[in-house]
Amino acid sequence: MSNDIIPILFTSAGRRVELTRCFRAAAQRLGLQAEVHACDLDPELSAACNDADRSFVVPRCTDPDYIDILFEYCREHSIRLVIPTIDPELNALALARERFAAIGTWLHVSGPETIAIVRDKAKTTEVLREGGVPVPQTGTIESLRASPDEWSWPVFVKPAGGSASRGIEILDSPAQIATEYPEPMIAQEFLKGDEFTINIYIDADGKLVTAIPHKRLSIRAGEVEKGRTMRRADIRDIAEKLVASLPDPTGVMCFQLIDDADQGPRVFEINARFGGGYPLADQAGGRFADSLLARITGKPECASDEWRENVLMMRYDAAVYRD
DSSP, rough: OTTEEEEETTTOTTTHHHHHHHHHHHHTTTTTTEEEEESSSSSSHHHHHHHHSEEEEOTHHHHHHHHHHHHHHHHHHHHEEEEESSSSHEEEEEEEHHHHHHHEEEOOOOOOHHHHHHHSSSHHHHHHHHTTTTOEEEHHHHHHHHHHGGGOOOOOETTTOOTTTOOOOOOOOOOOOOEEEOOOOEOOOOOOOEEEEEEEEEEEHHHHEEEEEEEEEEEEEEEEEEEEOOOOOOHHHHHHHHHHSSSSOOOEEEEEEEETTTEEEEEEEEEEEOOOTTHHHHHHOOOEEEEEEHHTTTTOOOSSSOOOOEEEEEEEOOOOOOO
16 A cells, blocks of 8 residues: 555544545645544445445444454555544553554554543543633532532533433423433533534643634534534633643544633533534634644644634535445
C-alpha cells in the first residue's frame, strides 16, 4: 500500500457520513488519500458504512470480544487511525491504546484517567469545579431526595454515565422523583440561556490549540441541526481551564455549556471524541481532521485558531442509495 494512502477506521459509524467526508477532504489538503473503513452493528443499514470504501459488522461495544475484533481488523488492513464516535466505547479503547500502537494503529482517544472522568457526569463536575471551571450545582439523585429544600426547582435529572440525551428528565417538584431508577442518576440545577458546543483540539503535548464555540440554534435527536460559530474570550478561558483540569487529554473533544441568564456560562458535559457538530468547526477552518492525519504521518499538527466567526450551519436530510 502506498504511503500516501491512509486507512482510517470509524467505529460505530452509523450516520456519520459528514465526519468521514471531512477526513477525505482533510487528506486531500495534505496531499494524501483517505481509505475509509467503517463498522457498525448492521453495516447494511448504516449510511456511513455504505459511503465507506470498506465496512464490516461488529458486536456491541460492550461485548467482551469487541476490542479483539477491532484489533484483528486493524492488523489485517493496516489501519493507521481509529476514530470512535460514541461514548460507551471510549473506556475500552483507552485501555487498549498501547496494544494497537504496537501494530501501527493510533486510537484517537484520550488516556484512561480522562475517560474515567468524562464518562461519570458527577465526577466531571467535581473535577472541573476544582479546576476553576464554572459548573452547575450537581448531586446524586439520593442527595436530591434527602435534601430537596437545598435545590431550586425545576431540577434536571440524567444518567451519571449517559449519552445522546438518553434518560433525561426535568422534575418540577420533589414529588416527581422516582422511587427507583434503572441506573445511577445525577441531579443538576436547571439552567436557562443559550446553549453552546465548543469543539477543541489538544496537541500531542496536551496543550489546547484552539476552541471553536458554536451556538446551538436548533437541535434534533440530541445533535445540533442549526448552529453558528462565535468568538468569545470567556469561553476560550473556560476551555483552557477545562483542558488543564484533565489528566491526559489529547486530540479532539467537545464540551457543552449553557450561558445562564443569571449566572453566566456553566459547563455541564464533556464528550472526549468528535461530536456530532464537528463538521461546522471543520467548515469554519478549524482543521482538526487535518491535524490528526498530520500527527500520524509525521507532519506538523495544523489545527488552527484562525477559524471564521459567524459560519452558519443548516442541516438537511440526505440519503445514501444501494442496489
